[in-house]
Amino acid sequence: MNNGDSTITIPEATHTWNNTMPLIVSFPGDLDECLQQCKAMGIDRVFLLANLIVNGDAPTMDDFRKDALVLKERMAFFREAGIDVAYWGGSIGHGMHEAHDFGFQEIVGNSLNSAPGQFCPLDPQFQAYLCDVYSLMAGTGVDLLILDDDFRQHSHSDPMSCFCPLHLKEFAQRTNREWTADELMEAVLIGKPTQWRKPWLEMMGDSLYELAGMLEQAVHAVNPQARLGLCSSMTHWSGEGVRMPELLKRLAGPTRPFLRVNGAPYWSKEPHHAGWIVEYACLQKQWMSGIDVEIIAEGDTFPHNRFYTSAAMLHAFHQGLRAQSFPGVLNYVLSYTLMPQHEQGYVKKLAEQREHYEAISRFIPANYRTVGVRPYYVPYNFEHIVLPDKISSKDLYWREEPYALQYLARLGIPMTYSDDEGPVLISGYNGIGLSNSELEKLLDKGAIIDGVAADWLVERGIDIGVVQIAKVGAPAFEKFVDPEICPGNCGESVWLPVAPREHVFYDCKLHENAKMVSEFYRLSNEYAYPGVIHYESSSERRVCILPFDLGGVREMKQIMYNYVRQEQLARSIAWVGRQPLPATIHHHPDTYLICRLSPKGDRLVIVLQNLSLDPVVNPIFQLDPATAINGSMELLLDGATAPVPVGAYKYTNDSHHGYLELELELKPMGFMALALQLDSRTN
Template sequence: MRRYAPPGRAWYALRRTLPPWSWERNLDELLRFCREARIDEVIVKVDTEEFSHGQVPLDWLREYLPVLEHIRNALAEIGVTYSLNPWITLGHTDRGRDSRKAFPDMQMMVGHDGAECKACACPLCETWRTHTTQLWRLYASTRPAVMWVEDDIRTFNHLPVRYGCFCPLHLKAFSDRIGRRVTREELVEALLAPGEPHPWRARWLELQGDIMVDVVANLAWVVQETSPETRMGLMSSGPDLHCLEGRRWWEFARALQGQADHLLSRPPLGIYSENSLRDFYYGGASIRKTRRALPPGAIELTEVENYPFSTFSKSVALTAMQMALSSALGCHGVTLNLFDHLGNPMVNSAEFGRMLHEEKDYLTALASRSSPEAKFAGIGILQHERASVTKHLRPGADYGELADDGGAWAPLLEAMGFAVTWDWENAPVLALSGQTVRAFGDGEVERMLERGVLCDLQAAQALIDRGYGRYLGVKIAKRGLIHDLGPVAAEEFFDPEFGGEPQRYLSATLPSLSSDLEVGVLELAPGARALSRLVDCDRQVVAPLMTVFVNELGGRVAVLPYDLGGLWMMAGFVQPFRREQLHAVLKWLARGPLPLFVLAGGYALPTRAEEPGFSRVTVFNLSLDPWQDTRILLSANGRQCQRVEFLDESGQWVPVPAEQWRTTEDGCLCIVHPQPLTYRRPGAWCVFWKP
């Protein structure tokens, strides 16, 4: 197959719509833009957004096919790759469309609450499958390098349907599986039953997973039968949400890949409109979580999107940061959805083109040291595609609460300078939150508890429910909202061995200005030790908080009995006192230096990746304040440093003077960066180890 997005360079794939009424002038501008902005690929979007017809009429597409062929040929003449991105598969939302008029036999999506779509189809519907097969055969006839499947290939977020599909076809298929007729109301009640999951939940998610594997296998077959050289691409919505529909990632990916050598993946980065630099935590996690979920070998092009377009929506600087994040985390390139799909000229936002041209050399230098095969090192975070199957729900839970909730520690730890990883198997410490640990087998859980584990309230409860309470060193006497405990004032960090001292207080109300945070009142087992406690307005003890314990397996466990998934305001939790305590606790859990700790101003996004012969460290400053004298501390694992290189502003890897790095007594490599580090570009270092 044709070589595509070679590793070690920045690959730009522009997503662009050329509407039927303006495609000729749009194409002239597009060809100029590709040359000037150094675009490698154009992903043509079809029947897009505001001018979408809903379910695409076959006659409309037949008339538009010559336009697509003309675009493909024109791009080929200037050496730019042509790919195709139909805007819908099932349909995103109705947006006032009613495709039932054109397709009266098409079954539309039905929600768990009975809501019905008018333009978003049910994936079991044979009318939809036949129509989509015809459409995709026509799309494939234009021989695109990649055919992208949009993130509407899911059962949730098809407004007015929030969670589907509970149409008659799905209910019949499920009834056939369990051997009796089931109504929508019965099924939803069983799926959301509190406590121990109802057996139907696993069967329902299995059915949904089976249906979607069958759907994407057919899409791949149709495309590759028509155009054998075409690869398939998948836009996804993140593993946490796809749990809701029982996605079995490896099986799903293999089915969609078809006969091609690679599948393409487009993980979401969020920040469609600019708000806060803190939103970067979502994108950094999304890249790593999606990569973890997929089989090895996928080509990754992240979703850099500006909606509703122009610099009024998102700045050029923030867009460049997202591109740098993609290169730093080993992605092959970026897809760029920067301009509207209404036929308006791109010159209206010419700033983006200039930025793309100027940044490419820097991004290529960053990508040259960043491979997708590298394993990230840090505090381990769990995810599991069966988390929705095993989750215990509260009475009256919303359907969305079935989502995987195992990542709450990740942005909190990163903000305080601790690198995290979803490659958790070799992590010295695991940070457990939510109920994801319920999805793991007994042997896996016991191996976790043999090393260092940090638990929030929900994770501790899940382990206790499974019979592992004696390994935690605590019992949960009761749970409730923090202000139900009385006039709680502050958390006191009193233990000097773990970053505390008497009367060192942190507000207990800041995390819950909008709503109370749930907390557990712990009873400590013999040998357990409290490091902090809640106190009232007279400084009297209300309840212990952070505890540490060495269990009978030899593992070390710390419990902080906050439900971190319910934390409303990050700034109330990530504080200098908290960072100091957690640094000591995590080192104690790890029995030595941490994989990576960055001591700098507030809101870091640090990563460490292990490449052959060197470790790559990148640090994003997600605050507006420049950092001075940033300190990078990474475990050497018994190795000696040979040299350190830093990526400078011009995109050159330059040696770091020997006086700026040293090995500490506890086996850390400490790098001091004396120059200001701003949000504009990440700090990037390569540490080469002696053979």
């Protein structure tokens, strides 16, 4: 046992943080009380949100004129207090009203039903209406306006749109043939990509590009300095047919673009969801790398009371964002329609933890890079993916959901999205749009591959150690057979209840050099087919195959969430990458791990968020065995405003890993950040 007494010099933080909050323009509460809450949380910008419903219907221009007068008044109020103001408005619509007599073409989804109160961006009358709205609001002198995440064509009443007469006519003109809605859906929403999917996506993207350009012109005609930005939706990164940098450029014109990414605390139906939602925000930020854009995260607690989203969840979201040096967040902490004192839990938590959040940013400078396994997700991939053979709203909703983030964030395995760091995890159809030479280069990093990706890689003739592959029914047990990969459970089996009805497992006929590290068995205890596979090619490329669809098994009990898989996956990543990850943690559920490394490689920060409802007692971190533990360690604990030296700890090293055990207890939803000073042997 050691008692650490050395301290680490922490470099000056370079992290900037934009702390913002939405508020209804015609907010009914006491503005002075609201202002005090803003100051307590350190809010630097208020987003005044337009009324999206007036008397059960979409707002008229007269309604917006009233809002514009209130916006001017409240803009002056908050600016006098040193708080910036932005205007936040709707666009295509959320369908929360009846929209009786507007006369606009409504979105038509894949059910061929109209989406009430959600309007087609190709409708000239709707285009003129929306431009008038944003021209009016820009004329108030506000310096930032943002479109809500309804500026999209998909995921309104149906997952996929728009098949209205205007879009059918436009597509007919582009393709020199007539289309019915059924014909077009069959051509673009079923099976493998056809010759029509790409031009359909281009038409869809142009629909938004055109309207974005009109809005930019309308805003800058009356307020040249104003910025026009966007709240993203999942579909912006997938099937809308747009490229986000171009869409933001069309909106912003000559000004600096603005983006609120999506992924919010209210998505967290269970505490463990907080980790992957932070990661999803970071993934979107990475997709925008190299572009000068102001980015904030979506701190939405919808419907803004703690019956649905706890203050602890919002707090964990903040801690994760800070640990990732994310540049800011939009905090949805007050009710849209009730007095500010109605729900005080969020404000109280963020105000209490304000100095703690700043301490996290100081402890983990923004120029530290994130290290770990790289989940390979690419935006705008809808053009390439294979869709089901029948159109189903259930199957079409968010086809490219990043399930790997959810698994890794619960299994204590750190992630990165940098192009040149660590091995990769390839799942689903991510990467299918790459050339074979690009795929070979990606796989040479060392790769974890799921069954879907293995299937199309084999079809493409890429050597991953599989000669033939075919879908099969689910097994009942998985037996772990490799003593190096699962040393504590070799020879044991995990039961796999609640099998999916669809065939989402894959039977692989293996290359002679491929090795099974686990095997699948039937309920009769009869061998079924290979489980997890390791393969090293003649060119010394290493891959590990998880022979199932990572998305398709998400409801299957224990296939991913068990302690043996937790260890097996971490050791498999180490095997394909030829060295262990900087840190992992085993035998604790729902442990979200982040690893950040200094530019010189001389300081490693390991962040652990316990997103379980059980405490983590005496956590043991598995480290790269080259990491020297010399007593120079510091801890930033949950709620703390300054780090302290590590107290009692134990360290052992078996040449495969170093094992660092800290003698502490991390409470449910707790946070800790551990800094290790590294010497030259680690670099």
